[in-house]
Amino acid sequence: MFLQQLINGIALGSTYALIALGYTMVYGIITLINFAHGEIFMVGAFVGLLLVSVLKLNIFLAMAGSMAFCMIMGVVIEFIAYRPLRKSSRLSALISAIGVSIFLSSLAMMVFGANAKGFPSEAFPARQLHIGNADISTLQLLIIGVSALLMLALEFIVQKTKIGKAMRATSEDYNTAALMGINVNFVISFTFALGSALAAAGGVLVGLLFNSVSFNMGLMAGLKAFAAAVLGGIGSIPGAMLGGLLLGVAEVFGVAIGYSSYRDAIAFAILVLVLLVRPTGLLGRKILKKV
Amino acid sequence: MALLKLDKATIRFGGLVAVNGVNLEVEEGEILALIGPNGAGKSTIFNLITGIYAPTEGKISFKGTNISGRPPYVIAGSGIGRTFQNIRLFSQQTVLDNVLIGAHTRGNWNLSGALLKFLPAVRREEGRLLELAIHCLSKVDLAHRAFDLACNLSYGEQRRLEIARALAIEPALLLLDEPAAGMNPQEKQTLLTMVKNIREAGVTVFLVEHDMKFVMGLSDRIAVLDYGVKIADGRPEEVRSNPAVIEAYLGKGAH
Amino acid sequence: MLNNLVNSIDPYLLQILVNIGIGIILALGLNIITGLTGQLSLGHAAFMSVGAFTGALLTIKLGLPFYLTILLSGSITAVVAALIGWPILRLSGDYLAICTLGFAEIVKVVFLNLDITNKALGLTVPLPPSFLPMPIIVLIVVVLAIIASAFIQNSRFGRALMAIRDDEIAAESMGINIARYKVQSFAVSAFLAGIGGCLYGHFLGYINPSDFGFLKSIDMLSMIVLGGLGSVPGAVFGASILSAAPEFLRFMSQYRMLVYGALLVFLMVFRPNGLLGGVNFTDLVLRKLGVKPHLATHKQEGQ
Numbered sequence: 001m002f003l004q005q006l007i008n009g010i011a012l013g014s015t016y017a018l019i020a021l022g023y024t025m026v027y028g029i030i031t032l033i034n035f036a037h038g039e040i041f042m043v044g045a046f047v048g049l050l051l052v053s054v055l056k057l058n059i060f061l062a063m064a065g066s067m068a069f070c071m072i073m074g075v076v077i078e079f080i081a082y083r084p085l086r087k088s089s090r091l092s093a094l095i096s097a098i099g100v101s102i103f104l105s106s107l108a109m110m111v112f113g114a115n116a117k118g119f120p121s122e123a124f125p126a127r128q129l130h131i132g133n134a135d136i137s138t139l140q141l142l143i144i145g146v147s148a149l150l151m152l153a154l155e156f157i158v159q160k161t162k163i164g165k166a167m168r169a170t171s172e173d174y175n176t177a178a179l180m181g182i183n184v185n186f187v188i189s190f191t192f193a194l195g196s197a198l199a200a201a202g203g204v205l206v207g208l209l210f211n212s213v214s215f216n217m218g219l220m221a222g223l224k225a226f227a228a229a230v231l232g233g234i235g236s237i238p239g240a241m242l243g244g245l246l247l248g249v250a251e252v253f254g255v256a257i258g259y260s261s262y263r264d265a266i267a268f269a270i271l272v273l274v275l276l277v278r279p280t281g282l283l284g285r286k287i288l289k290k291v
Numbered sequence: 292m293a294l295l296k297l298d299k300a301t302i303r304f305g306g307l308v309a310v311n312g313v314n315l316e317v318e319e320g321e322i323l324a325l326i327g328p329n330g331a332g333k334s335t336i337f338n339l340i341t342g343i344y345a346p347t348e349g350k351i352s353f354k355g356t357n358i359s360g361r362p363p364y365v366i367a368g369s370g371i372g373r374t375f376q377n378i379r380l381f382s383q384q385t386v387l388d389n390v391l392i393g394a395h396t397r398g399n400w401n402l403s404g405a406l407l408k409f410l411p412a413v414r415r416e417e418g419r420l421l422e423l424a425i426h427c428l429s430k431v432d433l434a435h436r437a438f439d440l441a442c443n444l445s446y447g448e449q450r451r452l453e454i455a456r457a458l459a460i461e462p463a464l465l466l467l468d469e470p471a472a473g474m475n476p477q478e479k480q481t482l483l484t485m486v487k488n489i490r491e492a493g494v495t496v497f498l499v500e501h502d503m504k505f506v507m508g509l510s511d512r513i514a515v516l517d518y519g520v521k522i523a524d525g526r527p528e529e530v531r532s533n534p535a536v537i538e539a540y541l542g543k544g545a546h
Numbered sequence: 547m548l549n550n551l552v553n554s555i556d557p558y559l560l561q562i563l564v565n566i567g568i569g570i571i572l573a574l575g576l577n578i579i580t581g582l583t584g585q586l587s588l589g590h591a592a593f594m595s596v597g598a599f600t601g602a603l604l605t606i607k608l609g610l611p612f613y614l615t616i617l618l619s620g621s622i623t624a625v626v627a628a629l630i631g632w633p634i635l636r637l638s639g640d641y642l643a644i645c646t647l648g649f650a651e652i653v654k655v656v657f658l659n660l661d662i663t664n665k666a667l668g669l670t671v672p673l674p675p676s677f678l679p680m681p682i683i684v685l686i687v688v689v690l691a692i693i694a695s696a697f698i699q700n701s702r703f704g705r706a707l708m709a710i711r712d713d714e715i716a717a718e719s720m721g722i723n724i725a726r727y728k729v730q731s732f733a734v735s736a737f738l739a740g741i742g743g744c745l746y747g748h749f750l751g752y753i754n755p756s757d758f759g760f761l762k763s764i765d766m767l768s769m770i771v772l773g774g775l776g777s778v779p780g781a782v783f784g785a786s787i788l789s790a791a792p793e794f795l796r797f798m799s800q801y802r803m804l805v806y807g808a809l810l811v812f813l814m815v816f817r818p819n820g821l822l823g824g825v826n827f828t829d830l831v832l833r834k835l836g837v838k839p840h841l842a843t844h845k846q847e848g849q
Contacts (some may be wrong), residue, residue: 033640081811091586095771098764099810107783114788223760232645252720265655268648272634275645279637341719367721379716381709391702392709396721398702402730405701406694420702460721 004134005256006249010211011140011249014147018202019225020240021154022195023275028171028235029191031090036077036201037106038222042199045207045217046112052123059124061205063146067197075189076194083185097264101218108215118215123222125209131257143205150201151241154194158237163190172237220264224251227271233284242282292355294495295371296318299349300339300359306349309335311508311519312349317464321497322486324506326530327516328539333499334376336516337466342366343371356464368396373466376499378449382442386433386452389441390424393459397423421491427458430492449480451485458489465489467498471505483509507531515539552679560681562793567684568746573769573781574691575738581776583731584703584711586637586643589650590739590766592600595758596653597623597740598747602671605748612676616687616744619622621742624733631732635725649780650763654664657755671747680749687745691738695778698734707731724825739766772813775819784824 006250026034045067051062067081081100085093093286100113126139170177178184185249204220207213229249247267274282293316300313310332316496317323325333336429338344340351342363351359367373372393381389398420399460404413428434431451436444444452450470457465470486472478479502486509490496500506506527507511513530515523517539530536552560573774575757601619604610610618634645640763648704657663673680708726709717745755765788791809795802813821 031640033643035767071822081815084815085818089775091580091767091771092773092814092818092820094586095768096811096814098768099807099812101807102803102810103807106807110800110804185730211847219760223651227644227648230641234640261659263654265652268651272645272648272652275637275641276633279758281641347704349659362717362723364723365723367719373714373719375719379713381716383712384708388705388708392705392717392722393720395706395709400701401703402698402734405698405703406699417702456720507794520694523782527716 001133002044003132004136006251007134007140007144009249009252010014010245011143011158011248012252013245014144015202015205015206015209015244016221016225016228017241017244018147018150018198018279019221020228020244021151022199023226023229024240025167025195025244026236027229028237030086030166031081031189031225032082032093032097034082034195035094035222036086036100037102038051038225039108040070040077040196040216040217040218041199041221041225042108042205042207042213043073043104044196044203045213046108046117046203047200048204049117049119050205050211052151053120059208063201064121066200070196070200074192078189078192081186086179101222105215105218112215114204114215116212116217118211118213119208125240131182139208141231143209146201146205148283152238154198159200160231163187211267224264224267227267230281231271231274235282236281236283236285239281239283272283280291293317293523294354294461295340295497297340297349298351300346300351301346301348301515302335302339303347309437310339313516313519313521315514315521315524316426317495318512319463319495320493321377321468321511322490322498322509324513325497325499325504325510325516326501326503326513331516333516334468335519335544337373337468337499338522340366340466341371351533354455367460370463371466372460372462372464374450374453374457374468374470376468376472378446380441380449380452380456382440385438385439386441386444387421387424387430389452390427390455391420392461393427393456394420394423396460404536423461424455426461427455428452430458430489431455432481445463447474447482450474451482452484458494460492464495465498467496469499471500471502479505480545548682549679552662552681562790564681564684564749565793566786566789567688568650568656568682568726568742568749569769569785570688570740570767570782571684571691571745571787573773574695574778575735575742576766577695577735577770577776577778577781578698578707578734578738580795581781582699582711583728585728585732586639586767587646587732587735587763588760588767589646589648589653589669589763590644590648590735591760591762592646592653592759593627593736593745594743594762595657595738595755596626596736596747597743598758599657599669599743599755600740601718602669602742602747602753603662604784605671605674606669609674612674612748615674616683617633619744621743623743626735627736627762628733631729635728635732638741638757647763650758654696654755663755666756667753668757670752671750673748677686680745684745684749687741691741692778695781699778703730728832768810770820772810772820774777774822774844777820777822780820780822784820787821791805800807 020156022037026032044066048062051057051065052059077100081096083091085096123138124136129136135291156258158167166182166187169182170184224247228243229240231247232243250270251263255263295317297313297315300310302310314386327333336368339346342361345360350357353369353371381392398416400413425434433448433452435456441452446466471482483505486496487511510527511544513527514521515530515536522535523533523540550708572594576587579587597619600622601615604615604618634642638647658666681818709720709722710724710727714724747804769784769788770781772788773780791806792802795805798805
């Protein structure tokens with residue numbers, strides 16, 4: 001029972017983590033809460049669904065296609081809606097992000113209708129495995145495996161590559177990075193591309209997990225993932241992973257012990273409690289007052 | 292009794308001891324300057340006095356009351372006004388509003404006063420604060436710019452506005468953090484007179500400053516800080532000829 | 547007589563006007579904590595919700611007079627906000643924002659599970675008898691809220707809030723008790739949100755916890771950012787436009803929200819400080835009336 005719920009929680013949590021990474025990376029670099037990020041996740045799910053059901057692509061290819069599509073979309077959104085506002089107040093950029101979010105979800109509703117769609121059953125024929133006394137579906141293993149792989153890839157890019165180094169420098173100090181000859185615009189575009197790709201993968205995985213893709217799935221998933229990013233310490237990549245997993249596990253256990261009707265409040269209750277004890281999140285850096 | 296007394300004040304940031312066991316007294320009515328090389332811990336001492344940081348060890352007392360570790364707003368309210376090394380004005384507000392904010396502790400009406408603005412008592416207080424603000428502005432010769440935005444003032448004017456804002460607290464002790472930085476010689480001369488006038492009006496002045504000519508011309512007494520430790524304390528001419536001070540500024544073997 | 551006047555207005559237009567009025571009350575409320583004090587709240591709909599349900603229950607269970615109900619809804623909401631605000635307003639910037647968002651979601655879910663709020667079914671709110679017709683009451687509250695906001699902005703209290711917004715360290719070095727002012731402005735802000743919610747519930751006749759979700763909070767925030775943060779005319783203007791916009795965009799029916807979203811982006815990109823941002827109305831008016839120049843005499847006395 002415990003093992004079973006733990007696996008359920010980790011599967012759900014890794015999807016939160018995938019989305020949370022996009023929030024945290026963008027925030028780390030331009031301190032913007034990218035409220036359209038949840039919508040990118042939603043679009044990612046729809047694109048994956050289209051590729052599977054219309055083009056009959058294999059689920060992995062569909063996921064790759066959806067990631068590529070959302071990468072471009074993320075870059076375009078940044079270019080149109082955020083770049084012109086980079087020198088303005090952060091609230092203006094936030095409202096712009098909210099505008100993008102409303103635009104995308106209403107667009108999705110017009111195109112795909114208000115009803116939730118499911119993946120065709122042959123997209124990923126899940127089987128149940130019995131490990132001890134736990135029933136674990138191969139789908140959950142797929143989700144955990146793909147998420148882990150993507151996060152490792154991200155960690156590699158950020159820590160070992162040249163562009164990753166530029167990202168870290170920009171997030172440390174935007175202006176100095178620009179003075180050192182780093183092409184900050186490119187770094188920002190790249191960050192949006194990476195974050196959007198992860199969200200798209202998360203979208204396809206969540207679509208499979210709940211067998212439901214709908215125009216409004218981005219809102220709550222986005223909010224919870226954002227909560228996960230803040231819980232871990234916004235701007236911190238390991239923090240986003242940790243925060244996502246924690247919230248996913250907590251939510252599953254909360255439901256399991258009988259608080260299912262409070263499901264959507266669990267993540268936020270944990271977030272608020274943690275922030276009261278650690279005001280900058282679990283792995284967030286302490287802010288020293290500069291005078 | 293000294294107006295302000297630092298008793299073995301110490302603060303550590305992680306492993307770094309920024310201020311180390313500093314004993315210092317500021318006497319009522321004097322102008323005391325704190326000098327020392329960059330990074331000696333001068334601004335940190337100001338931040339300790341004003342409560343931005345709490346001392347790791349030691350005690351700071353003002354008018355005989357222990358103020359170490361009290362929050363900044365309490366310390367300001369007890370009569371310590373300050374300026375900042377990197378100017379921290381409310382730059383999008385008018386010059387007058389900046390000083391009115393400085394006069395905050397001189398008023399009492401809060402939310403109820405805002406909603407009952409028309410009551411004679413509230414209007415009297417607003418009038419009083421306004422007069423105080425204009426008075427402070429005129430002391431630094433900025434009254435004619437009252438309705439300009441603070442960000443539209445020149446650098447030297449902004450430094451003076453910070454002084455006016457601190458004066459609006461009607462402080463017993465005024466802390467000036469590099470008041471002459473970025474000013475031309477003429478502006479510095481004007482500032483010198485202004486600070487002297489402020490002292491004549493009964494305000495004790497404690498300042499951090501790099502410009503030696505300015506410090507020598509203004510201060511009654513000078514304390515020298517190096518690597519967080521006080522290495523000298525005395526009248527300007529004493530400090531000027533103190534070997535330890537020369538060494539701190541010019542390095543070993545300079546004299 | 548007033549009833550006749552109100553009845554003579556086209557009911558559809560009247561409905562839009564009342565919506566605008568309630569929007570203005572909510573926007574002015576949010577403007578106090580976010581525009582003046584600079585603390586981003588992404589959960590103000592929760593306070594609207596608390597006010598709406600408090601008002602509805604006072605009417606249904608206790609049958610209190612409407613004016614008292616309005617006042618109590620605002621006050622109770624303010625107390626709730628102060629209790630919530632006291633621990634969380636220590637948090638800085640975006641951490642505070644997400645915390646308010648989190649609280650709003652929690653309030654929503656809790657209301658969806660309580661018997662007294664009738665769970666997910668929501669409450670039908672009867673309109674209590676009152677001397678004045680509803681639209682006139684809304685109008686009066688709007689006028690009072692505008693006056694109160696303008697008073698606050700030009701007072702010792704308001705100056706302290708703006709000082710906190712612009713530079714917390716400088717503000718506390720001027721003797722301003724930051725924590726206390728933040729909680730107070732949060733409570734005042736919630737007071738207006740609570741009253742707005744109470745009016746909303748009684749006007750609509752039906753409330754449901756789901757009505758007060760994240761998107762409602764965002765609606766309010768858009769109003770004040772669109773109008774120009776920290777500006778009372780801006781909040782009024784932004785609230786008017788955004789409350790009326792869905793109606794004017796109605797002819798596009800299904801494209802409505804699509805256009806609304808694009809419009810938000812468009813407006814921000816071209817007017818990042820809001821439509822009325824950077825315009826100081828008090829100054830303009832005072833200068834027109836010749837009130838400010840008399841300070842010049844003050845200045846000469848000083849010199």
